[in-house]
Amino acid sequence: MTTPEPTPAAPAPDAAPVVRLGYHGSVEVAGRIAALAGPGRAAVRTSQYDINDPFRGVLAGELDVIVVKFSLREPELACSRVLTTDARAAVLGAAHPLADRASVSVEELADHDTFHCPGALPGYVWDEVVPPYTPGGRPLRRRHRATDVAHMMELVAAGAVHLSLVSLADVAPPGIRIVPVHDLPPAPVALAWRRRVELPAHVAEFIAAAEREASR
Incomplete structure (x- = not known):
């Protein structure tokens, strides 16, 4: 008697894309920016970065984008327009x-x-x-x-x-x-990401949506 072949499991639906958003200090400011971007088609996962080495995570590809405050002039990072302020x-x-x-x-x-x-x-x-x-x-x-x-x-x-x-x-x-x-x-607040690296579409959409809403 032959043993029937197991029925293949149905493929799992694709997981929703995630924007890995780094911040320092208060997560409320990161939440404010996520609210500007709106629900979109991606989830947002926040994590706090170390202010002693603030750009390590985003430059290593561990974070997609980070919240930055004040003016940033780093050759390896691109920045959004000012999205909000912090007194x-x-x-x-x-x-x-x-x-x-x-x-x-x-x-x-x-x-x-x-x-x-x-x-x-x-x-x-x-x-x-x-x-x-x-x-x-x-x-x-x-x-x-x-x-x-x-x-x-x-x-x-x-x-x-x-x-x-x-x-x-x-x-x-x-x-x-x-x-x-x-x-x-007040301090201007923006987003920063790796320059000369193509962003995933959902991350680029997140940044663009936040910029559009901030300009209203």
Whole structure:
């Protein structure tokens, strides 16, 4: 008696394409950009990249596109138009003398020690995050070094000041205050991807849709 051949399984439907979107800091900003792009035909999977080596994942092909803030001039990366902004803020420990203010001036932050540029983040980007000088000409003292956001928050709780972005309120632990800085412009937020590499169609569509909606 012959054993019947097994019936081949029906082929599984193609999985929906995925946009691998990298971000740093608050995932809310990445979500804002994904909302601009709309549902499209692809899912969006977010993952946080290391600010000490921010472009490694996208250049290695592990991420399709990353959220970047401020101006980027990297020869290996292409950038979208500005899609949204992130307001400036001081990250302060609850016991800091400025922590209970509704807002602060960057001129006041010149009285306090801030942070050095982390890792391989380009220095020209950090000059926009923590300007060497305030608009009034006072130097901002970059004296603290942090290995990651958690370490930075520990140093802030101990008295350091981080000149950063309002969106960090989403990841600030108890005892940390995010106080708006009223005399610095907000950071422009865009997407970046590998230059001279053909993007998958669903990734190109995601970027184009976000740009179209941002321009409305």
